[in-house]
Amino acid sequence: MPVLTDIATLATCPPEGGQGEIGLIENAALVWEGEEVAWVGSEVDVPEAYAAMPRESAEGRTVIPGLIDCHTHLAFGGWRAGEFEQKLLGTPYLEIARQGGGIASTVKATRAASETELHGRARGFLDEMLCLGVTTVECKSGYGLNMEDELKQLRVYRQLAEEGPQRVESTFLGAHVVPSEFKDDRAAYIRLLTDELIPQIAGEGLAHFCDVFVEDTAYSPDEARTILNVAATHGLGAKLHADQITDLGGGALAAELNAASADHLECISEESIAAMAKAGTVAVSLPLATLYLGQEPMPARRLIDAGVPVAVATDFNPGSAPSYDLHLALWLACTRQRMTPAEALKGATAYAAKAFLRNDIGSLQPVMKADFVVLDTTNINHWLYHFRPGTVVRTVIGGETVWAQSPSQLSS
Numbered sequence: 001m002p003v004l005t006d007i008a009t010l011a012t013c014p015p016e017g018g019q020g021e022i023g024l025i026e027n028a029a030l031v032w033e034g035e036e037v038a039w040v041g042s043e044v045d046v047p048e049a050y051a052a053m054p055r056e057s058a059e060g061r062t063v064i065p066g067l068i069d070c071h072t073h074l075a076f077g078g079w080r081a082g083e084f085e086q087k088l089l090g091t092p093y094l095e096i097a098r099q100g101g102g103i104a105s106t107v108k109a110t111r112a113a114s115e116t117e118l119h120g121r122a123r124g125f126l127d128e129m130l131c132l133g134v135t136t137v138e139c140k141s142g143y144g145l146n147m148e149d150e151l152k153q154l155r156v157y158r159q160l161a162e163e164g165p166q167r168v169e170s171t172f173l174g175a176h177v178v179p180s181e182f183k184d185d186r187a188a189y190i191r192l193l194t195d196e197l198i199p200q201i202a203g204e205g206l207a208h209f210c211d212v213f214v215e216d217t218a219y220s221p222d223e224a225r226t227i228l229n230v231a232a233t234h235g236l237g238a239k240l241h242a243d244q245i246t247d248l249g250g251g252a253l254a255a256e257l258n259a260a261s262a263d264h265l266e267c268i269s270e271e272s273i274a275a276m277a278k279a280g281t282v283a284v285s286l287p288l289a290t291l292y293l294g295q296e297p298m299p300a301r302r303l304i305d306a307g308v309p310v311a312v313a314t315d316f317n318p319g320s321a322p323s324y325d326l327h328l329a330l331w332l333a334c335t336r337q338r339m340t341p342a343e344a345l346k347g348a349t350a351y352a353a354k355a356f357l358r359n360d361i362g363s364l365q366p367v368m369k370a371d372f373v374v375l376d377t378t379n380i381n382h383w384l385y386h387f388r389p390g391t392v393v394r395t396v397i398g399g400e401t402v403w404a405q406s407p408s409q410l411s412s
């Protein structure tokens, strides 16, 4: 039962409370037993029962819950660096999609890749995320768009979940776009989703959630309703890619369908903000995607002020967000969306867990999982203000150290 002491600042990030309430404790100690947190509080209050336990020193650093990336498209074939250049030269994202690029080109590359290849690449991405302090990753399918290739992506995620060390949460995104072979009969593809893929995936336990991309070039709100209602009858929770480029009332739809989250929301309306606040739907901000697409970001301040919990994630994918740097996404949430460092941190811990309904991770309190990160900084404000690489000193998942660097000198 190890005891970590000499923690300058510890953020418990309780699931309850407002966006900026991160439960700061100065001069803190943390005790864990096996996979779970046993005690957390001021170092002077460490209970007698733990006095004789082995002690480790955090050497005046900061401890936060393990970071949760609650929106990624982790497994895909190929890359799209050419489109990056096209976009920089002025071709809009949806125009590239209309020309057969975009998601469709990744579908082609993902179908061509073997399960072993997809797994190997995704394995490499997860390994690199450890040094960023990312301990849980939500992973979407959606680049297969047929039975065989959607199952292939989801089986990669299941294998990654079994291997660890990160916790992996899978989401079925068969309704990402309509694949080209169904372009003249989209109803037939939707029937394939509702009558075959959803029952198969739910039956195999390959996903807990079903996600739909609601957009002019993807699915209408009515189609999303049909798909997500069927998914619900098979026990899959709802999530939406909503109001990213066009306001189609996606936020309000997420609220109506009792979705766990609505993600993107760069173009969200006031009506949708009010509906999400009432329903308690989590808004997932994806500032890297916004930045790559050169858009105005989700109005996070307006959502927070209305009482909507805002999570922050990377959206890692080969098109709109080819980066899994969650630390950078948090910094962008501060600099471009005026979220405070505390608010951003809550968005990648407790509220990120809420975005896929997990109540055992994202906070450091008994008996949550002992997933935590030691940061080379003395406080949260300083961490996101003095933005620099290599701030994570140690990443712990379920009480096990899964990544550590040799401590450098405190520079904060």
Ligand code: NIG
Binding pocket: 073, 102, 103, 106, 213, 241, 244, 289, 315, 317, 318, 319, 320, 321
């Ligand atoms: O979350 N919005 C739709 N889907 C992805 C983009 C995927 C892609 O461009 O390949 C997103 O941004």
Ligand code: FE
Binding pocket: 071, 072, 073, 241, 315, 317
């Ligand atoms: Fe996405």
